[in-house]
Amino acid sequence: AVHLLDISWYTESMRAGRPVEILDRHKLQINEAEVVLFSVPSYACQRRTTLDNHNVTLTDALSLLAENAELSDEDGRGVAFRRAAAVLKALPAPVTAMSQLTGLPCLGDHSLRVIKDILENEASDEVESTKQSDRFKALKVLTGIFGVGSKTADRWIRDGIHNLHQLQESGATLNRAQQAGLEHYDDLNQQVTKAEADAITEIVQEAVVSVLPGAQVVLTGGFRRGKQTGHDVDFLITHPEEGREVGLMPKVVFWLESQGFLLYQKTTRNSYLEVKDGPGRPSSNMDRFERCLSIFKLAKKEERGIKLTNPPAHRRWRAVRVDLVVSPISQFAFALLGWTGSKLFERELRRWAGHEKAMSLSSHALYDNKQSRYLRAASEEEIFAHLGLEYIPPSERNA
């Protein structure tokens, strides 16, 4: 017997609070000879992907291969592995047999081979040898420095630099970000907890309302999706009155700096601004979109409330990566959707918009190529509706 497990039916039932007994193999008395097939829509933005991943071993393996491809400048291969991992993350139960994967989207030959190896031998030789390879290890260590990308790491490796000691001995010139990254290496490679993110939220909120009463701060990125840890803390800042947010970022940064909260900061225009010829809002409007990459000095819990001007030899603070973005209220819904992630969910939303709807989606706007006009939205729900997609809340965007 074959049981077709339709994900949309399953998630609909879960949402409606209907019992989903088909998932309980014992209640259904599915025996070894029977197979549970999964059915999944092909774009990650059509799926509900919670943090409840039933296939961690498989998705960790595929994510490692994705990471290796990305670090080797093979983005196409990287995306293929990310998409395959994302399909497995969306399944409501662990995969136990290759036959269950029949008909699933995004599973290419290479990913299927890796899955098969793990199901049959508990490990994939390719994944294990990648993990052990000197090149992968060196790329991980070097790109673990804030401000170092795969191209810089690759150049250093070709110069014989494989670890932090060799980098420090080499006399290689580091920019300001990389110097800060090296200085705070251990802290920045330690996951940020939700409690730390909450403490930083309070600080950022205080900074923002001090310099502009009425301005609003929203925690975005992985923490908005319900993750309990992250590699950084992401914030989106706006003001309900259009235009009031102009000039806000330098004031916020000045406030934080004068209170001793910043170990490093660099304010840049958002990278979306660099694409001048794509559909976009007039540049006067786009110019307002600013981003600050920073490293916060966060007091350890028992020290909070005490001013951090003279840290004692025994350190009572840690460094945390914090990203601040300011958006005008007219673009806020797009910025919120764009900065909530996951990265693959965002990529898939843009691919859906382009390929299925002839629209261009960015963190600023949605452009309808057929109607030759921008589609306004005041909420994420409206953007999903414009895109002809069922609304997926942040906690289910963990593709």
Ligand code: DCT
């Ligand atoms: N983002 C994106 N494309 C990128 C980088 C970022 O769409 N290339 C968006 C999606 C997530 C958000 O910005 C924040 O980025 P990260 O902090 O890198 O992602 P995260 O999901 O918050 O991951 P972590 O929990 O590790 O911080």
Ligand code: MG
């Ligand atoms: Mg983040």
